[in-house]
Amino acid sequence: MTKRDLVVRISEETGLIQQDVYTVIQKTLDYIVEGLTKGETIEFRNFGVFEVRTRKQRIGRNPNKPVQVVTIPERKVVKFKPGKIMKQLITDQPQAPTSGDASSAD
Numbered sequence: 001m002t003k004r005d006l007v008v009r010i011s012e013e014t015g016l017i018q019q020d021v022y023t024v025i026q027k028t029l030d031y032i033v034e035g036l037t038k039g040e041t042i043e044f045r046n047f048g049v050f051e052v053r054t055r056k057q058r059i060g061r062n063p064n065k066p067v068q069v070v071t072i073p074e075r076k077v078v079k080f081k082p083g084k085i086m087k088q089l090i091t092d093q094p095q096a097p098t099s100g101d102a103s104s105a106d
Helices: 003-014 018-037 084-091
Strands: 042-044 048-055 058-061 069-072 075-082
Touching: 003 018, 018 042, 018 048, 075 084
Parallel strands: none
Antiparallel strands: 042 048, 048 075, 058 069
């Protein structure tokens, strides 16, 4: 689902003008990014939590030259932890078999 899909769907369900819906969604995303930039934790009850964490410096290897050791610097990353209700909704959904699943070949 894209932002555009979300705007159209909300507009159709609420009867609001698409431009107004787009403005609200964009402002919401802007404020989430602004909060994360300030190091704040963004929490939506029953949905999840966004937070900024610092990944420690680590040693990696160049995939093209595995003997070459590369130092990967410390950096900040955004982590998302789903809320309890979201987790339940996602895990209670039946999974469609993948094409590589052995149980689907009867």
